Amino acid sequence: MDQLKQVVTSFVSMSDVEYDLALPIIERIEVKKDTNLLEQGQVCRHVYFIESGFFRMFYVDYKGNEVNSRFAKPNDFMVDFASFITQKGSLYYWKAMEDSKILALDREEIEKIYDKSPAWSKFGRLIAESSYLQINAREEMLHFQTPEQRYATILKKEPHLFQMISQNQLSSYIGIKPESLSRLRKRMLGK
Secondary structure: OHHHHHHHHHHOOOOHHHHHOOHHHEEEEEEOOOOEEEOOOOEOOEEEEEEEOOEEEEEEOOOOOEEEEEEEOOOOEEOOHHHHHHOOEOOOEEEEOOOEEEEEEEHHHHHHHHHHOHHHHHHHHHHHHHHHHHHHHHHHHHHHOOHHHHHHHHHHHOOOHHHHOOHHHHHHHHOOOHHHHHHHHHHHHHO
């Protein structure tokens, strides 16, 4: 849990006593590869912190295609904020791409800690803001960049994805067809 403490205190300074408020509510979970941590229709009742492993967040479109929205690696937090906040069923799946170890913090228990600790409350706000900015950055990438620019953006900001996910998953993430990704890569490598 040292990883979690290091990440939390990188967002907001807090005393050991304040940090320790969370210890009783942290549940350690092992998730096997290809297991869904969250499925479409389930309510997201936890914030997850990845100690080890890798996850992808995706939805299934009207044609039955899986469309990747986000990826999460060690030291990342995972939550479907829309479902978490509204307590309505998620539109997404969170799937383990490899055997993973995560920490789960229950929504109701987190709320109690927010009431007790301004530092934890601030941390919650900062994590929500960070998550929003990640979602917004991807959305802006899809709306305002060419496929070549999207590929270059991912190569620069998330180079680990090129080793972690398939070409089909990458193409869905950057919003192009797999065959278009192949042509794009050939063009970019030829430059």
